[in-house]
Amino acid sequence: MDYTLLFVQMLNGLQLGLLLFLVASGLTLVFGILDFVNLAHGSIYMLGAFICASLTFVLGNFLWAVLVALPLTGLVGYAVELLMARRLYDKDHLDHVLGTYGLVLVLDTLAHIIWGPAGITVPLPAWLDGQVELFEGAVIPVFRLLIIATGLAVAGGLFWLVNYTRLGMLIRAGASNRTMVSALGINIQTLFALVFALGAMLAGLAGMLISPITGASIGMGGQIIITAFVVIIIGGIGSMKGAFIAAVIIGLIDTLGRSFLDKLFMLFMNENAAETAAPAVSAMMIYILMAIILAVKPQGLFPPKVR
Amino acid sequence: MKNMTKTGWITLLGMAALAVLPPYFLLNGHAFYMDLATRLVILGIAAVSLNLLLGYGGLISFGHAAFIGLGAYAVGIPSYHATWGGFDLIASYNGMLHLVLAIGVSALFALITGAISLRTKGVYFLMITMAFGQMAFFLFQALDVYNGDDGLTIDVRSELPFVNLDSPMQLYGLSYVSLAVAMLLVKTIVNSRFGMVLQGAKDNNERMVTLGYNTYFYRLTAYVISGMMCGYAGFLLGNFTTFISPDMMHWTRSGELMFMVILGGSSTALGPILGSSVFILLEEVLSSFTIFWHLPFGLMLIGLVLFVRGGLMRLFKGRGE
């Protein structure tokens, strides 16, 4: 077993997990507080990537671009809340799903019109573009470390928010208890809009962070949204802690599966079969994990207290 | 015929039009309309199957496109191996084998994913079915043997007794009859004792459990039936398009199916057909204007959710119904 490779891949898995957490945390926040299912969350992730990409070319620097793009994605979230989500809270979840599905089509097509079908690659400043050798043989791109650091910092910030602030108290108090929230004298409309914008910023940030690695592309939102769903299903919908743990588990399993499953399979089947089976199984692995966890705990690892 | 309702008449009229018009167009050299109608009828079957769950069972399955894909690959994979060798067990052009595979694999997939997802309800159920649907998508994307993302061309269609699927007319005939049978089947199931339990559980699950019904298994049964029907639609679709790819299973395809059922008005017989007609017409009309047809389509969808309730079928319903 190549332990250096294992270590590197675990870091990669952690990085993927933290990105997933950024997306899933917004989703679980919006669902937990607003009781709103937002399929278009992935599209905001995509917009984050595209906006950041364009700004990188305008401003000439990736980091400046992120700083400007963040409030912009927050604004997109705010606009979505104002123009659409707000009118749907009282309706069925099915209406949420259909409406935001329509929004996915709209946003994806708009991105297509504005940025073209091919997608954009995002250049990094030189000092971020390098690699560091953590120890003998363990070479890691600096940027991935930055993603990990950012992800951990945001996770820390969210934990502070959830555990030590009034907003967090409302979140923990149990999801969509609107009567209680209004009893506390809080302007619900503003609170909801803020939560929505915050969720959008988190998803947007994830998109910005991934853009130098994979580029910004049209389909990226539709891919990540399902994985984010899997994360919050496993974690327990509405639970921030659950989202974090599930995201990291999924990041690790997905990454390690893709890199080591073929070798594992070769232990008990021939090379040809292993090379066919491994990618297929690793593509399904997080869903299989989800199935197993749900079979044992239908409400996920950390189910919301009262629903 | 006195007790025919207004919607009943409209259903009959619609089905009569579907029986007569497309063949007429084909015979007059407008093959394009025949293609359109075939697609409509096949997607109609899928929508009818989804409606059993959504309209009558209250189960919002967002992964139904997976069944279409499974059904289509049940044609594509055996046919591929029959042409290029390998996988002797299923390598064949035999349509009956394809059918058994399409329906069998769909049933199995429905049984396993349904058993897990039906332990939950509401949004959880929706997201889990969506995730399982996407699992199928990623599975076929990862199967390089069948060209992964790029998809598979079906060189030889399923060989069935009595029907030659290479003939557009016969393929349409089979699809049309299948649709009629599917509609009748769902109608029969809905009115049966089983259907009463299913609908009762949609409305008030607690009450049904208190009466002694294990609603979980009733729902699972409905899920499997629906999956099998949808897999059959996939079998037809594979034979119709002769090109299949994981994209057929993408969650946005499931979204389109859902759109058809809900637009048409769930829990009515003709609703799903109406919905799929509108969808296909929209797709054709809008995409003839612009390649960005998803933009107006998406906006329409949003408008629909914001401003219309109950679906299009409501517009056709008389006040008394």
Add this chain to the structure above:
Amino acid sequence: MKPLLEVKGLMKSFGGVRATDNVHLDLAKGEIHAIIGPNGAGKTTLISQLSGGLQPDAGTVLLNGADITNMPAYKRAKLGITRSFQITSLVMGMSVLDNVALAVQANDGHSYKFLKPARSICHIRDKAMENLAKVGLRKRADDLASALSHGEHRQMEIAIALASEAELMLLDEPMAGLGPKESALLVDFLKELKGQRTILLIEHDMDAVFALADRISVLVYGRIIATSLPDEIRNNDDVRHAYLGEE
């Protein structure tokens, strides 16, 4: 004679609150056993644990001597326990007759029958109609359940309980929201049932309780503070203090 239902040491807490606190209870065959107590005493919680809607934290529930404590609700229903709901719980989108027919159908073998139209099966429809007639709803059979008044919904609940042919009926405030006339009708009706079915009756209407009950248990803060004959309960000082509100 062995009791039909035996409850031993039943416990259920929500958070820190004990909703059911060491409840012992037994129901003889054919008796009407009323449970009275102030709001929030845990009456509905108790019924839910008997019907299988809620799992107790501790204790046992025996039906005819067999342990059913951990049995899911649908199986208990099959063994002959039915309940009505304090807040009306019907299939609102179906007709009145369909609602009752579903109860009949539940006792008519399994329902994995896909072909024959359910509404054309005479013996089910007839029996459902019979039970509707008993509660005086024959004329409303074809109306949507949602179109009926609150009082009629309560009658439907009873018709459904009857149609399910359950040996043990758990009735959760069947008189709630009924006018005096309707209440009186329902009391008469339940009197007729006396001896045929075993009934656990939760009710606030004391006239109804004293008119119907063979025995009465008083539930206060999850505890049963007394179980006795109606007259004794009426004269029991503890009960008067705790519940009847007399000084």
